[in-house]
Amino acid sequence: xxTQPNCSSCQCRYVLWLVVMSGLATGxxxxxxxxxxxxxxxxxxxxxxxxxxRENMKTVPLTLLTLERPGEYRLSADDVLGIxxxxxxxxxxxxxxSAEPPVYFPSQxxxxxxxxxxxxxxxxxxxxxxxxxxxxxxxxxxxxxxxEEAHDAIRKAYxxxxxxxxxxxxxxxxxxxxxxxxxxxxxQEVGGFSAGGRGGIAAGTSKRGTGQIVNLRAYENxxxxxxxxxxxxxxxxxxxxxxxxxxxxxxxxxxRKLQTLEADESPIQLVSDEVQVIxxxxxxxxxEPLPFGPDDVVLQSGDVVFLEARxxxxxxxxxxxxxxxxxxxxxxxxxxxxxxxxVQGSLLNGAFGGNNLSGGLIAxxxxxxxPSLLTVIRRTPGGGQIPIKVDLNRAMRDPRERILVRPGDLxxxxxxxxxxxxxxxxxxxxxxxxxxxxQRGSLDGIITATVQxxx
Numbered sequence: 509x510x511t512q513p514n515c516s517s518c519q520c521r522y523v524l525w526l527v528v529m530s531g532l533a534t535g536x537x538x539x540x541x542x543x544x545x546x547x548x549x550x551x552x553x554x555x556x557x558x559x560x561x562r563e564n565m566k567t568v569p570l571t572l573l574t575l576e577r578p579g580e581y582r583l584s585a586d587d588v589l590g591i592x593x594x595x596x597x598x599x600x601x602x603x604x605x606s607a608e609p610p611v612y613f614p615s616q617x618x619x620x621x622x623x624x625x626x627x628x629x630x631x632x633x634x635x636x637x638x639x640x641x642x643x644x645x646x647x648x649x650x651x652x653x654x655x656e657e658a659h660d661a662i663r664k665a666y667x668x669x670x671x672x673x674x675x676x677x678x679x680x681x682x683x684x685x686x687x688x689x690x691x692x693x694x695x696q697e698v699g700g701f702s703a704g705g706r707g708g709i710a711a712g713t714s715k716r717g718t719g720q721i722v723n724l725r726a727y728e729n730x731x732x733x734x735x736x737x738x739x740x741x742x743x744x745x746x747x748x749x750x751x752x753x754x755x756x757x758x759x760x761x762x763x764r765k766l767q768t769l770e771a772d773e774s775p776i777q778l779v780s781d782e783v784q785v786i787x788x789x790x791x792x793x794x795x796e797p798l799p800f801g802p803d804d805v806v807l808q809s810g811d812v813v814f815l816e817a818r819x820x821x822x823x824x825x826x827x828x829x830x831x832x833x834x835x836x837x838x839x840x841x842x843x844x845x846x847x848x849x850x851v852q853g854s855l856l857n858g859a860f861g862g863n864n865l866s867g868g869l870i871a872x873x874x875x876x877x878x879p880s881l882l883t884v885i886r887r888t889p890g891g892g893q894i895p896i897k898v899d900l901n902r903a904m905r906d907p908r909e910r911i912l913v914r915p916g917d918l919x920x921x922x923x924x925x926x927x928x929x930x931x932x933x934x935x936x937x938x939x940x941x942x943x944x945x946x947q948r949g950s951l952d953g954i955i956t957a958t959v960q961x962x963x
Contacts, residue, residue, distance in 0.1 A: 546883045546897030549909050556886065556894065557911045565748070565791040565839075568798065570741075573732035573788070575806050580654045584726070585636050586687035589650075589658070590629035594678035596643055596671065597630060609680050627684035634687075645669050655683055688723040689809040692757050693738045694766050695720075696817035719767055724807065731788060731805045734813050741790065742815050748791040749816070751775050752804070754784040756812030766814050775814055821915035828879050828921040829853040836915060843910040844882060844898050844919065853921060854879055855900065877927040884911070885918040 549557065583589075591597060592609035600607055612631070614624035632640050638651035640658075645665045650658040659681040666672040666679075695718055722737045724730075731750060735741055742750070756762050765778045775785075786804045807813070821836040830851055836842055848855050856878050882898040896911070903909035913919070 546895035548897045548899075549911055552894075552896060556888075556896075566794045568790050568792055570732055572798070572802075573730065573735075573805050575727065575730045575802065577727050581683060581686070581727070582652045582654060583634060583638070583650045583658055583683075584652065584687060585634050585638050587634045587683065587726070588685035588687075589632045589634065589640065590627035590680070590682040590684040591632045591640070591642070591662070592629035592678075592680040593642070593662070593666065593672075596666065599643065612684060624685070625682075627682040628680045629682060629684075631684050644671055655681055686725045686727075688725055689729045689807060690757075691722050691724055691729070691734050691807050691809070691811050691813060692763060693720050693722055693734055693813045693815075694718070694763070695739060695815045719763065729807045731807065731813065734807060735815075748789055750788040750790065751814040751816065752786040752788065752807070753812040753814065754786070754808065755810040756783055757810040763812060766812065775816055823847065823913050823915065823917045823919060825851050825853070826918065826920045827883075828923070829919060836913060842913045844884065844913060845900070845903055845910055847913050847919060848882070848900070848921070856904070877923070877930050879921050879923040879927060881922045881924045881927075883920045883922070884913075885920065886914060887916050 590609075590612060594600075594607075598607055609628045610630065612627045614626070632642070634640055634650060635647070637647075637649075639647035639649050640662070641647050642662065642665075648661055648665050650661060653661065659679060662681060663672070663677055663679050666677065667674050672679075720738050722734055724733055724737070731752065735750075742748070753762065762778055762783060766775060786800065788800050788804060789798075792798060821838075822833045823836055824833050825831060825847075829848065830853065832851070834847075834851055842850070845855070878900075880900040882900050884896040884898055885893055886896055887893050898909060898911065
């Protein structure tokens with residue numbers, strides 16, 4: 509005996525089949541999502557999920573970027589001394605009254621003579637071999653001597669030569685102008701950045717280098733002083749590394765290329781064998797030894813200090829997230845949940861949905877499930893890509909699911925098929941029921957009014 513099929517069961521299957529076919533026919537993203545078959549986070553190796561933690565980087569103490577000042581100034585080539593030797597410099601006849609030493613104020617010698625004291629005597633420049641050439645005596649070496657020691661050396665030379673009588677000599681030696689070292693500082697600026705509205709920012713790739721020659725006094729010839737004289741420490745638009753090219757000014761081609769460095773070029777690639785490169789980071793993990801020493805921050809004449817501008821690290825969004833490109837913060841880590849919040853995406857707001865065009869909230873029924881399928885399309889070192897499946901609901905409970913966002917990641921938010929079907933029925937059923945209730949209520953009101961107030 510044949511039994512009649514259950515009509516209600518047939519109708520349920522028919523409705524379900526109709527919903528699925530409608531989703532396929534209209535391209536429902538939850539069903540036809542090309543990135544839905546991503547690999548779950550828990551099944552991927554650590555090297556594809558982890559990256560350099562920006563929060564672990566700390567600013568290098570500024571005292572490490574400057575050289576230690578000695579207790580007393582030590583003389584060397586190119587220092588300018590003020591020297592007065594009574595009867596010798598200047599020469600005076602025996603019967604004439606001795607001349608008085610001239611006085612030079614810092615503003616007369618160096619327009620930037622801040623911190624200098626007035627100098628007595630005539631300007632004498634220390635020669636390249638660290639000697640001073642004075643009348644009537646052989647060149648006197650003052651290499652690495654203090655001012656007081658240089659005074660004693662000059663006095664001894666004239667006394668030993670029998671020119672001055674011991675105990676009656678009148679000599680003044682002062683530092684008139686410290687030696688200066690010429691350094692070339694090149695700072696890059698990134699051009700082409702423009703506001704992108706809700707889509708984030710549009711990153712430019714053009715870089716413009718500006719060079720400036722800086723004269724640094726002895727014992728102030730360090731990296732910190734050079735940067736201070738040319739605009740300060742690297743900003744957020746610069747890399748965390750300062751490049752120092754030893755005697756780089758001798759290579760004119762190098763300085764020219766550094767000022768026109770392209771976005772995809774590295775300054776290290778421009779270095780020839782005769783130029784030494786020192787890399788000084790401004791941010792470094794606090795528990796690791798620094799890759800530079802005290803001598804590396806001391807600049808020499810002809811050095812080139814280079815600050816390279818960095819392009820913004822970007823990630824991209826699509827799907828149910830507002831489409832656009834956004835910048836990854838430089839100084840702290842950004843995980844997938846924080847990225848969704850940063851772009852004002854949907855996160856645990858079941859009763860409302862976001863309008864990707866206007867950015868406003870729109871009501872779409874009661875109890876809608878929030879989209880939880882986030883696919884992170886990540887580039888691999890070999891030039892390929894891998895889709896990583898992130899469950900936002902799981903990420904709210906499990907920190908291991910909150911993977912960090914890397915530069916170049918594409919975040920696509922979609923509903924799971926179950927969420928899409930539940931959302932569809934929620935909208936249809938809610939609106940149908942409430943529509944009938946409203947219509948029924950209106951009809952009952954009309955009938956009541958008609959009975960109470962007959963024509």
